[in-house]
Amino acid sequence: MEFYGIKLNKGGFAQCPFHADDSPSFKVYDDGFYCFGCLEHGDVIDFVSKLFGLDAKEAAEKLAADFGIGDISFCPVKPVQLEKSEDEKNRERLNESWAVLCDYLHLLWDWKNQYLPDRKDENWHPLFCEALQNTDRVDYLLDCIWDCQASEAPALLEQIGGEIDRYRTRIEQERGSEIHGRK
Ligand SMILES: [Zn+2]
Known part of the structure; x- marks a missing residue:
């Protein structure tokens, strides 16, 4: 003073x-x-x-x-945004992977219902086959993310990254063909 x-x-x-x-x-x-x-x-x-x-x-x-100072609660200047830590970035990527897997799983569920074969001897619809093939795997990956500790996140992301990208592409393809009408 x-x-x-x-x-x-x-x-x-x-x-x-x-x-x-x-x-x-x-x-x-x-x-x-x-x-x-x-x-x-x-x-x-x-x-x-x-x-x-x-x-x-x-x-x-x-x-x-x-x-050059001020009580932060009175200060009209926004506090500086801190750099995100590695843990936060990994957590975001895991959340994003989780969302992709959930989207894909919902597609698989839809296909299982929609393309359920009428008779055993009928040729199964490829989307029904895809659903049968991948449901367990997607369930498993969701479990992995659910159980993942912060310290394990980099290894898990490295391991499943390619697979998640493939599912993401698959979802985009499907959404595209839904918009243009599937024959
Ligand atoms: Zn006085």
């Missing part, structure tokens, strides 16, 4: 800027001020807002401008 003309004596008191103070009765603490004369008190933002007739936001801005 010295910056704003508050000079403390040896006892840590100063002349109060808010009343005619003959004997220093203005005390500064780590987290604010208190005047034993006029009972004015508050934190550093209150001090600046009273001294200069500003509202709290303006006072915070003035403090930030004068000192």
Whole structure:
């Protein structure tokens, strides 16, 4: 507060800027001020807002401008976005893989119902075959992701990445052929 003309004596008191103070009765603490004369008190933002007739936001801005600092809760500047950690990136990739597998699994379920053969001797629809072939595998991969610890994530992602990409492509193909109408 010295910056704003508050000079403390040896006892840590100063002349109060808010009343005619003959004997220093203005005390500064780590987290604010208190005047034993006029009972004015508050934190550093209150001090600046009273001294200069500003509202709290303006006072915070003035403090930030004068000192290059500001209480973060008053500071109008957005806090800097921290770099994402490796764990967070892996977690995101696992979530993304999970979503692809779920989408694909739903397709497989649909195909199983939609293309269920009428009779045993009929030629099975290729999508029904694909569903039979891949359902267990996709279930298994979902289990792997579900059980995956942060420390195991890089190895798992490395292991299943190619497979997930294939399923993603497969889903896109299917959505495309649904839009254009399957014969
Ligand atoms: Zn005072």
